[in-house]
Amino acid sequence: MIIWSVANQKGGVGKTTTAVTLAGISAEAGRRTLLVDLDPHGSVTAYFGIDPDSIDSSVYQLFQLDDPGSREILAIVRPVGIDGLDILPATPALATLDRQLGNRGGMGLVVTHALRKITDEYDHVIIDCPPMLGVLMVNALAACDHLIIPVQTEFLAIKGLQRMLHTLGMIEHSRNFQVDYTVIPTMFDRRTRASLNSLDVMKERYPDHLWNSVIPIDTNFREASKAGKPLGHYLPDSRGVLAYRELYSFLMNHNRPDDKVAAL
Numbered sequence: 001m002i003i004w005s006v007a008n009q010k011g012g013v014g015k016t017t018t019a020v021t022l023a024g025i026s027a028e029a030g031r032r033t034l035l036v037d038l039d040p041h042g043s044v045t046a047y048f049g050i051d052p053d054s055i056d057s058s059v060y061q062l063f064q065l066d067d068p069g070s071r072e073i074l075a076i077v078r079p080v081g082i083d084g085l086d087i088l089p090a091t092p093a094l095a096t097l098d099r100q101l102g103n104r105g106g107m108g109l110v111v112t113h114a115l116r117k118i119t120d121e122y123d124h125v126i127i128d129c130p131p132m133l134g135v136l137m138v139n140a141l142a143a144c145d146h147l148i149i150p151v152q153t154e155f156l157a158i159k160g161l162q163r164m165l166h167t168l169g170m171i172e173h174s175r176n177f178q179v180d181y182t183v184i185p186t187m188f189d190r191r192t193r194a195s196l197n198s199l200d201v202m203k204e205r206y207p208d209h210l211w212n213s214v215i216p217i218d219t220n221f222r223e224a225s226k227a228g229k230p231l232g233h234y235l236p237d238s239r240g241v242l243a244y245r246e247l248y249s250f251l252m253n254h255n256r257p258d259d260k261v262a263a264l
């Protein structure tokens with residue numbers, strides 16, 4: 001099972017779009033794919049036409065049950081009408097977790113432990129994160145093999161990226177783990193100076209972690225979300241999805257288990 005998390009503390013940068021589009025591509029490739037919605041707003045959940053306010057079980061239950069087993073976890077999972085793709089939905093109750101759990105120890109690994117229980121059921125898990133630091137973000141960072149950080153190519157992007165990387169460093173230090181990450185320039189519009197300039201700054205500052213291509217601006221993403229389908233299942237040849245397919249191949253090669261063996 002490969003686990004990717006998609007995070008950035010800035011909102012509206014393309015996190016949910018990235019998670020949904022990559023998950024659609026993974027399912028298309030024949031991999032049993034699970035999208036985990038860790039955003040209390042339930043963006044992934046709502047994307048597929050499920051109202052987060054009207055469902056009674058969600059990721060929230062993972063935090064309430066004491067060491068849930070595979071049957072309890074799979075009872076929360078929902079199909080979304082796309083072959084090979086399921087979601088673990090979010091409800092607004094997730095927003096109360098930080099206050100509720102306080103400093104209770106061990107809560108940073110709830111998602112990690114839950115995913116281990118269903119490792120035979122899915123080949124690929126993609127986790128969509130909320131735009132704020134808290135127990136959900138910590139869970140997403142602890143659970144993943146690779147972190148994807150979408151950054152909108154506009155003037156204020158670099159500040160958000162710096163903040164995210166600072167958070168990542170803090171969590172890695174306090175929890176004693178390391179996460180490999182890739183920065184993905186999103187909503188790139190080569191006609192605008194802001195897109196070109198911010199991409200140059202990213203290349204200069206983060207050469208080792210920057211994906212060598214970009215996700216272009218493509219209005220079809222909004223249309224696909226209205227239709228409740230990943231873009232690959234809505235307009236398979238649109239330029240947005242072609243870019244995400246390239247990103248998917250890049251990340252799959254990057255995450256080859258052989259890489260780890262070779263690095264030993």
Ligand SMILES: Nc1ncnc2c1ncn2[C@@H]1O[C@H](COP(=O)(O)OP(=O)(O)O)[C@@H](O)[C@H]1O
Pocket residue numbers: 010011012013014015016017018043186187188215216217218219221222225240
């Ligand atoms: N590459 C893109 N081109 C055009 N619009 C995009 C692109 N990526 C995302 N969007 C749109 O931008 C908005 C915010 O994206 P979203 O993925 O929800 O961001 P986040 O999850 O970071 O808040 C959505 O309306 C989405 O459809």
Ligand SMILES: [Mg+2]
Pocket residue numbers: 015016017039043
């Ligand atoms: Mg989102």
